Amino acid sequence: MESSFSEQLQKGAxxxxxxxxxxxxxxYTMALKNTNNYKQKRDLNLVLGRLYQKANKPEKAVAAxxxxxxxxxxxxxxxxxxAKAALHNNLxxxxxxxxxxxxxxHYKSALSQYKSLASSAQEDFLAHLANTHFALAEAFLQKAALAQAKTHFKEAIKGYEKLPELKDIKARAHYQLGxxxxxEFNLYDAKTQYTKALEIYEKEEVFGQPGNKPVIAALHNNLAITFKSxxxxxxxISSYKKTLELYKALSKSQATVFLPxxxxxxSSLAIAFAEIQLVEKAIDETRKALAIYNELADSHPDDYTHYLATSLHNLGLFYFELKAIDEAEHFFSEALSLRKKIAAQAPKAFDADVCASALNLVELNQYLLENQLDISYKEKSLALLEDVKERLNTFEDSRLxxxxxxxxxxxxxxxxxTINLEKLSFQxxxxxxxxxxxxxxxxxxPREKMTYQEQIVSLLKIQFELYPKNEExxxxxxxxxxxxxxxxxRxxxxxxxxxxxxxxEELDERIGSLKCNRAHAYLLLGRLKxxxxxxxELISTHQAISENYTEIISNDLEKLEADGIDTSLINRIKNRIPLPL
Incomplete structure (x- = not known):
């Protein structure tokens, strides 16, 4: 026996x-079929629309x-x-x-009706008006119409100013504006909005509400990124530390969600430390991230192995910064090996990561090559670079x-x-x-300068004996x-x-300053002629720069005179050649 209309309503409820x-x-659908009353049909469709929304069936919700x-x-x-304004919001x-x-x-239709209602009974409909502004802002945000979204978030905030009981929604509006x-890379305004949101969220009565702590953690994180920029x-760093404290607390009860x-x-805190040269602290934070990603990659390899590889890569960078070469080489190699395995399954997504680790390893090889004069790093690097070139050639995009x-x-x-032992040694x-x-x-x-100059001559002499054909x-x-x-x-x-x-001069007789200094030596030896x-000769054979040589000779003689050289010799030569008075 089929249920009656009233029984169907009771069962539905x-x-x-x-x-x-x-x-x-x-x-409720059977009840809808069993009535011809327009008001009942209207109300039943409204109920069905809400039920379809709860059942995640938006097409049927829209139809109802x-x-x-x-x-x-x-x-x-x-x-x-x-009722129609509320129905437009539901639609x-x-x-x-x-x-x-x-x-x-439909949000605009609802907004128009609430504005009209609020004009005559403002306090009764202010919350609906503010909430509709908020919903419309989120719709514009989904459309990537940022200017319109900003306008409606701001209007929502104006409404929430008069509705202290909705302070948590007001905080969300500030967050979204941030x-x-x-x-838009408008960092100062972003900082202002995040700060205003936090001022609300961190009040005791709001902070403790379910679902707010993850938002507060995200706010601190975004504020940290903003301060960094x-x-x-x-x-x-201070904001990252607050973020970390909140996520650690959340992970105690929901590890699966918040441990990542x-x-x-x-990892973010490590990079922030590295940027102010606190590399040891950066290493410590990265090792903590690495330990967690190791655990996560074991249980969910597809989701977290690439994060594990990134932590290994970052450790290589930080150790290289400290010139801890063995550690840097170890972590770069580990990162490269892991990234190659990941890229084998998804080259488009991860080949760039492989190239980044390989190039850092090549840079480290260059450092070792130049410091150890070990030519074996040449072949290792060329093999890495051939692989990098092949992978990079698959990218046609213009990313920087x-x-x-x-x-x-x-x-x-x-x-x-082009590198060889001669170039390495010379470098x-x-x-x-x-x-x-x-x-x-x-x-x-001059005596102190002499000590260092003698070392320079000695170094170059040794090199020249090894490579006598090197003209440079x-x-x-x-x-x-x-x-x-x-x-x-002097x-x-x-x-x-x-x-x-x-x-x-035996090495290179073309150098004019050698000739000039030889003239100075003859002068000091009393060989004036x-x-x-x-x-x-210096003045006359360099007509194009004769004035310069005149000045050079004059300046040199002044320096020698200041060093205590016999002034009578200098005055005698000045009387024989055209020098400035």
């Missing part, structure tokens, strides 16, 4: 209380709500403004996953990170293809010489001899100066 939504839908709305228009629409919510434009249209400003690293957030925050890696790959291939010598030259420039005393090396040694000769002149040792200068000949 009973099943609804038991949250047996499918059974409730069945009873649309049917109910048509009946509202038939039944004294001017008396049903409140909009149902459309959110189906048709965002229709969702926005996300929009972050998207604003180049306020200490504030960023704990690991991710350790891909462009940079392609550029790095080209540079390293050229470097390792190391030049590096040492640069350091010695800094020492020379750091003192004003020959020229550097000639200039070094010249500089040593000049220092001997120390009133013209014989030693002349020896160094002549040796320099020889000095005069050389000075005149």
């Amino acid at each position: 009973f099943y609804l209380e038991q949250e047996r939504f499918e059974d409730s839908i069945l009873e 709500f649309e049917a109910s709305l048509k009946l509202y228009d038939l039944l004294e629409p001017e008396k049903e403004a409140v 909009a919510a149902a459309y959110m996953t189906l048709d965002i434009e229709n969702a926005i249209s 996300l929009i400003y972050t998207e 604003l180049e306020e690293p200490k504030k960023a 957030y704990v690991a991710a925050t350790h 990170v891909i462009k940079n890696m392609k550029s790095d790959c080209t540079y390293y291939q050229e470097y390792f293809n 190391r010598t030049k590096k040492t010489i640069r350091a010695l030259q800094e020492e020379i420039n750091s003192t004003i005393f 090396l020959r020229q550097l040694l000639a200039y070094a001899k010249n500089d040593l000769g000049w220092l001997y002149l 120390l009133k040792e013209p014989e030693n100066a002349l020896t160094q200068i002549q040796q320099g 020889k000095a005069e000949v050389l000075y005149r």
Whole structure:
């Protein structure tokens, strides 16, 4: 025997209380078929629409709500403004996953009606008005219409200012505004909105509400990212620490959900420490993240193995920063091996990660090659670079990170293809010489300068004996001899100066400053005629720069005079050649 209309309503209500939504839908649907009363049909469609929403059937929810709305228009629409406004909101919510434009249209209809209602009875409908602004803002956000979303979030906040009982929704509006400003890279406004949201959430009565703690943790995290972008690293670290504290607390009861957030925050905190040169702390935080990702990757390898690889890679970077080469090489190699395994299953997603680890390992190999003069690192690096090149060639996008890696790959291939022991040895010598030259420039005393210059000459001489055909090396040694000769002149040792200068000229007689210093040596030895000949040759044979050589000679003589050289000799030569007074 078929149930009566009233029995179907009773059963529908009973099943609804038991949250047996499918059974409730069945009873209300039969009741809808058993009535010809428009008001009953309207109300039943409204109930069915809400049930379909609970059952996650948005298409059927929309159909039921649309049917109910048509009946509202038939039944004294001017008396049903409140119910219709609520129904437009329900329709909009149902459309959110189906048709965002229709969702926005219905939210606008609801907003228009609530505005009209609020104008005559503002306090009764202010909450509905504010909530509809909030919902409409979220709809615009889903459409990526950020300007409209901002407008409605701001209007919602204005309404919530007068509704202290809805402070948690107000906090969410500030949070959403912060996300929009972050998207727009409007960092100062983002910081302001996150801070306002936190001021509400961290009040005792709001903080303890179910579901708010994860939002508060996310807010601290976003605030940390914002501080980091604003180049306020200490504030960023402070916010990351608060984020970590909250996620740790949440993970105690919901480890599956929140343990990944704990690991991710350790990683973010590590990077923040590294950026202010607290590398040891960065390593400590990364090791904590690594331990968690190890555990997560064991139970969910598809979801967390790539995070494990990233932690290994970051440890390599941090140890390399400390020049802890063995550790850096170990972690880069571990990361590369793991990333290759992941990329074998999904090359488009993870080949770029493989290239990043390989290029860092190549950079480390370059460091080892140059410091150990071990040519075996050349072949290792070229093999890595060939693989990197092949993987990068599969990328056609214009992402900056891909462009940079392609550029790095080209540079390293050229470097390792052309490097040899002679170049390596020469590069190391030049590096040492640069350091010695800094020492020379750091003192004003010729005797102290002499100590470092003699070391430079000795280094270059050893290299030149090994590689006598290296023309750059020959020229550097000639200039070094010249500089040593000049220092001997300043120390009133013209014989030693002349020896160094002549040796320099044997290496490269084209260097004009050698000739100039030889003239100075003759002058100090009292060989005025020889000095005069050389000075005149320098001035006359370099017509294009004769004024410069005149000034150079004059300045040199002034320095020698200041060092205590016999002024009578200097005055005699000044009378013989055209020098400025």
